[in-house]
Amino acid sequence: MAFDYDLFVVGGGSGGVRAARVAAQHGARVALAEEYRMGGTCVIRGCVPKKLMVFASQYRAGFRDAAGYGWRIESHGFDWSHFRGKLDVELARLESVYRRNLESAGVEIRDGRARISGTNEVTLNDGRSHTAKHILVATGGHPVLPAQVKGCELGITSNDVFQLEERPERILIVGGGYIACEFAGIFNGMGSQVTQWHRGPGILRGFDEEARHHLAEILTHSGIDLHLGTDAVSLERSENGIRAVATSGREGVFDAVIFATGRRPNTSDIGLEEVGVALGARGEIVVNEWSQSSVPSIHAVGDVTGRIALTPVAIREGHAFADTVFGGKARTADHECVPSAIFTQPEFGTVGLSEEEAVHDHKVEIYAATFRPMQNAFVGSDERVLYKLIVDATTRRVLGCHIISPNAGELIQLAGIAVKAGLTKEDFDRTVAVHPTAAEELVTMSRPTRTA
Incomplete structure (x- = not known):
C-alpha cells in the first residue's frame, strides 16, 4: 500500500519535533501537526518561561546580598509588564526556531488539531486526511483543576501563570510537587505574599526524605507561608479577591489561586481508543520499550506515555524511535538513573536512588553535610546547603546524589555522569x-553520617 507519508507526528513538543527531524534526516517523508504553538509545554508554557521567571525572581535576594558586600543598589520593585513583554518576544523567537529547524529538515508542518482516524490515517480539523506508514503520538500532558474543590474554576493552573496581566500581591498555591514549590519561590522572590497549602505531610513526595525536609525549612524561612496537611475545600469570589477555605478551617483572601495538583496525558478525543490503542489507568498510552503501542503502526513518546515526564527524556525517546524505525539503528531510550533538577530557591538537584529507596535492596552508607557556604556566611545569611551521597556499603558504588544549593541543576548534571557511570565512593x-x-563537599566527605 502506498502512503502519503512514512511518518506522521501528532504534537509539536520537544519529543515530537526531535522524532520528526531525525526521521526526515534519515530520508523519511514526514509531516507534523500541532494545534497550538510549536515547542509544546516545555518551550511555551513550562520549562523555558518558568526558568526565565526564576532568573527574574532571584534578583531580589541578589540585591539584598549585594548590600552585604558593599554595593549601594536601589531597587524600585519588579515590573511585571516589562518582564511579560520580553517573555512573549522570547517565546515567539523560540517557536520560530522550532519551525525553522523542522522546515530545514524537510518536515511538512500542518497547523491544526489532528485526530487518528485509522491505524494508518490522520485527519486534521480542516477535514483533510493523510495516510502514513507510522504514526507517532507526542501530544504531551496538561494540568487539571481539582473538581472536588468547590469553585475550582476561580483558580488557575501553571499554563495560565505566564498569561497573568499583573503580578498577584497575594497568591495561594495549592500543591506540594515541584511545580508548586517552584512557583512559590518565583512569586516570593518577585515580592508577592505567598501562601502554600499541601495536603501531604511533606513537600516533594517521592524525593529523598532528608533533602525535601531540608528544603521545606528553607522555603518557610524565606517567607513562604507553608501549611502541610492542608488542602483547599472551596473558592468563592469576594469583594477583595478570592476567598479560599482549607480542610483545617483556615481561610484567606487572595488575588490569585494556582492549583498545581496534577497533570493528565493529552489522549482525550484524538481517536486512540477507536483504533484500538490501549490506555492506562490515568489515560496514558501504554507502550513497550520501543515506544510502540498496542497497535503496531502507532507509537508514542513523552509525557503522553506516563513514563518520566521530563523534556530531555521525551527527546531521547523521540530520537531512539526515529533511529530504530527509519535509521536502521535499533535502540531504546534509557530510563534508568535520570538526573533532574527542581528550580526552587535554592535549587534541588537529584540523581539515582533516595535513601528510602536504597535501603530496600542495599546495605548503605549515607554521607551528608549541611553548612553555610562562604557567600552566605559573609553576609550573615542562615541559609544552608545540603550535599548528600548514598553509597552501597558492599560494592562501594554511589547509588544516589542529592544537592540543595544555588546552581544545583548545573551541579547535578555533572554528578549525574559519575552516578550513571557507576563510580564508587573511592572514585x-x-x-x-x-x-x-x-x-568540593562531594569529594571531601570522608566518614559516613550513618549506615542503614
Whole structure:
C-alpha cells in the first residue's frame, strides 16, 4: 500500500519535533501537526518561561546580598509588564526556531488539531486526511483543576501563570510537587505574599526524605507561608479577591489561586481508543520499550506515555524511535538513573536512588553535610546547603546524589555522569577538590553520617 507519508507526528513538543527531524534526516517523508504553538509545554508554557521567571525572581535576594558586600543598589520593585513583554518576544523567537529547524529538515508542518482516524490515517480539523506508514503520538500532558474543590474554576493552573496581566500581591498555591514549590519561590522572590497549602505531610513526595525536609525549612524561612496537611475545600469570589477555605478551617483572601495538583496525558478525543490503542489507568498510552503501542503502526513518546515526564527524556525517546524505525539503528531510550533538577530557591538537584529507596535492596552508607557556604556566611545569611551521597556499603558504588544549593541543576548534571557511570565512593574521594567551592563537599566527605 502506498502512503502519503512514512511518518506522521501528532504534537509539536520537544519529543515530537526531535522524532520528526531525525526521521526526515534519515530520508523519511514526514509531516507534523500541532494545534497550538510549536515547542509544546516545555518551550511555551513550562520549562523555558518558568526558568526565565526564576532568573527574574532571584534578583531580589541578589540585591539584598549585594548590600552585604558593599554595593549601594536601589531597587524600585519588579515590573511585571516589562518582564511579560520580553517573555512573549522570547517565546515567539523560540517557536520560530522550532519551525525553522523542522522546515530545514524537510518536515511538512500542518497547523491544526489532528485526530487518528485509522491505524494508518490522520485527519486534521480542516477535514483533510493523510495516510502514513507510522504514526507517532507526542501530544504531551496538561494540568487539571481539582473538581472536588468547590469553585475550582476561580483558580488557575501553571499554563495560565505566564498569561497573568499583573503580578498577584497575594497568591495561594495549592500543591506540594515541584511545580508548586517552584512557583512559590518565583512569586516570593518577585515580592508577592505567598501562601502554600499541601495536603501531604511533606513537600516533594517521592524525593529523598532528608533533602525535601531540608528544603521545606528553607522555603518557610524565606517567607513562604507553608501549611502541610492542608488542602483547599472551596473558592468563592469576594469583594477583595478570592476567598479560599482549607480542610483545617483556615481561610484567606487572595488575588490569585494556582492549583498545581496534577497533570493528565493529552489522549482525550484524538481517536486512540477507536483504533484500538490501549490506555492506562490515568489515560496514558501504554507502550513497550520501543515506544510502540498496542497497535503496531502507532507509537508514542513523552509525557503522553506516563513514563518520566521530563523534556530531555521525551527527546531521547523521540530520537531512539526515529533511529530504530527509519535509521536502521535499533535502540531504546534509557530510563534508568535520570538526573533532574527542581528550580526552587535554592535549587534541588537529584540523581539515582533516595535513601528510602536504597535501603530496600542495599546495605548503605549515607554521607551528608549541611553548612553555610562562604557567600552566605559573609553576609550573615542562615541559609544552608545540603550535599548528600548514598553509597552501597558492599560494592562501594554511589547509588544516589542529592544537592540543595544555588546552581544545583548545573551541579547535578555533572554528578549525574559519575552516578550513571557507576563510580564508587573511592572514585569520588580520589578526585581533587576545587577550592573554594561548596561542591568540593562531594569529594571531601570522608566518614559516613550513618549506615542503614
